[in-house]
Amino acid sequence: MEKGAEQATLFIVSAGAGDALAVAARADGWSVVVDAGGDDVAARVLASGAGVVLVDGRDDPALGLATTEALGGFVAATGAALLALVAGDADLDALFAAGATHFLIDSGDADERRHAIRFAARHAARDLGDRRGPAFGAIADPDRITDRVAGWLSEGRHVGLLMIALSRLDILNAARGRAVGDALIAEAHRQVEAITRGLLGPAGLVSTPDGGDIVVAAATDPATLARLSTELNAALVRPLSAMGREAVLGSRWGMAEGTASDDAASLMRRASEALVAAKASDGATIRIAGPEGAAPLDSLAIDLHFAIERGEIDILFQPQAPIDGGRISGVEALARWNHGRLGPLGADALFAAADRADLGLALSDHIQGLVLARMADWPPALRSLRVALNLTAGDLGRPGFAAAFLARVAASGVPVGRLTVEITESGAIRHLDVAAATLSELRAAGLRVALDDFGTGYSSLAYLTALPLDYLKLDKALALGIEGTARHRAVVRAVMTLARSLDLAVVAEGIETEAQRALLAAEGCTYYQGYLLAPPLDAAALARLMETPC
Structure with missing residues (x-):
């Protein structure tokens, strides 16, 4: 096999002869996963880290074709x-x-199968090896790094891992020549080594196992680890010099910090998965691994295809009340994903997976339908509440969305006057004139409009002047700053003054303490929500809360 193939994974999908195929593949050095196919097979392939998939369609061609399509x-x-x-x-x-990339008409010759699998592996390494890395995320040079990391963890030290892949080396070599390309890569390695050694000394270890791969392990506090990553990133985005030539090398990063549940293998795996995600991304080139057990985004995107039909998407309602202590007057509808393996996931993970799967509009429609259905079934004690639900930038750009949404509301039987639609200030609405027209149509029908997360982005003033609004929702970070310095309070006061001048009510999010509520009330905030009042609740818990005073 080619260099590194002994670490690679072959995923075999077979309803019959998978075990026999696996025996031969293992003898050839593959790590093998055998699977019967069926539901969620793509998610299982992704979780395996396999770079080559063999679909056995000899006995059942229809099943083989269906698996290939999946x-x-x-x-x-x-x-x-x-x-x-x-x-x-x-x-x-x-x-x-x-979607098949290779085929073999089986003659029963084991050597033919072995060579076909090897050829497929070369295809994967050639086409996207630079983007995905050796063995599609396999940990490079594991012994030296793993042993050191294991020792640090056993000593109770805080450990961070940076996995860096210098990207598009094929283009670099084509443009500069292989000799210059190799010299520039060596210079990148030298700078990473010098920065790490200078900052951490023996508490840092750099490995450069294969071409453009760099692995940095560090036993240090989070602040120093952040400084290390900042300095390394600054070095790698600058032009590098070698053999009288200069070039900027692109890079993709995966980063992970050890937790109480980590051993060396799990920490290495999380950093490697983050690097794979960064290489696969069209946008973010640096990915920071979540805690052990968190699903890679691609895996969540695959799971989301089944979540709607399985009824895993649910709605909770977070109460809102006048900030002067009046009774609960409304709620915000919040989507939750009750993932079959990972448990409850919030809206951030849900919509990130939807964006990756290009299911954002379908998910938004589904959530709107759920909110309206829940409202229609509410007991009398809840029917006076105003409900805020979120619209996405994609919704506002859809032709005919306002008419379709109003028709959906009418069909549900929910009075349109009980609804507020929220748009996110950081939601990157590209065509404000189209969004304004859509929101104006909804507002003319009796809905109210809120600008959510106010203060998080750069479009705030443009949104205020262009969009028909009734409420500003003060971002949590800005609201909580009321307990900070005089400068923080001055910023909040300025927002309140601006809102009053535009005749907009202000809703503060994320309020957790009585001191925060009182200070915001003194500055003129109108409503609040957060754990001081109540966490997100289902309908039964919300009804019980309505029976008690705020």
């Missing part, structure tokens, strides 16, 4: 190879259209 999106997105093992009468055109 994995086609994964293959296209990640650059993995999909080898279809078929009988002589297979429909090769259909397999190609479904």
Whole structure:
């Protein structure tokens, strides 16, 4: 096999002869996962880290084709190879259209299969090896790094891992020549080594196992780790000099910090998964790993395809009340994902997965329908409450959205006057004139409009002048700053003055203490929500809360 193949994973999907295929593949140095296929097979392939998938369609061509179709999106997105093992009468055109990258008409020759798998592996490494890394996220040079990390963790030290992949080295070599390219890579390695050694001394370790890969392990406090990553990033975005030539090398980063539940292997795995996500991203080139057990975003995006039909998306309601201590007057509808493996996930993870899966509009429609259905079923004690639900920038840009949304409300039987639609100030609305027209149509029908997360982005004043609004929702960070310095309070006071001049009520989010509530009330805030009042609740808990005074 090629260098590093002994660490690579082969994922075999077979309803019959998978074990026999696995024995031969393991003898050839592969780490093998055998799977019967079916629901969620793409998620299982992604979790395995496999760079090559073999779909055995010899005995059941229809099942083989269906499995290939289920994995086609994964293959296209990640650059993995999909080898279809078929009988002589297979429909090769259909397999190609479904996403297969290679095929083998099986003659029973074990050597033919072995060479076909090897060839597929070379395809994956050549086409996207630079983007995904060796063995699609396999940990490079594990012994030296792993042993040191294990020792640091056993001593109770805080450990961070940075995995850096210098990107598009094929383009660098084509533009500069291989010799210059190698010299520039060596210079990048030298600078990373010098910065790490200078800042951390023996508490830092740099490994450069393969071409453009750099692994940095550090036993240090979070602040110093942050400084290290900042200095390394600054060095790598500057032009590097070698052999009288200069060039800027792109890079992708995966970062992870040890937690109480981590051992060396899990910390290495989380950093590696973060690097894979960064390489696969069209945007963020640096990914920071979540805690052990958090799902990579691509895996969540795959799971989301099934979440709606399984009823995993739910709605909770967070109460809002006048900040002067009056009774609860409204709620904000908040989406939650009751993930089958990971438990409850918040709206951030839900909508990030939807964006990755291009399901944002479908998810938004589903959530709107859920909110209206819940409201329609509420007991009399809740029917006086105003309900705020979120619209996305994608919603506001859809032709005919206002009419479609109003028709949905009418069909639900919920009075339109009980609804507030919230738009996010940081939601990157590109066409304010289109959004303004949509919101004006909704507002003319009796809905109110709130600008959420006010103070988090750069478009605040443009939104205030362009959009028809009734409320400003003060971002949590800005609201909590009321307990900070005089400067913080001055900023909050300025927002309140601005809101009053525009005849807008202000809702403060995330209020946790009585002191925060009192200070915001003194500055003229109108409503508040947060754990001081109540956490997000289901309908039954909300009804019980309504029976008690605030």
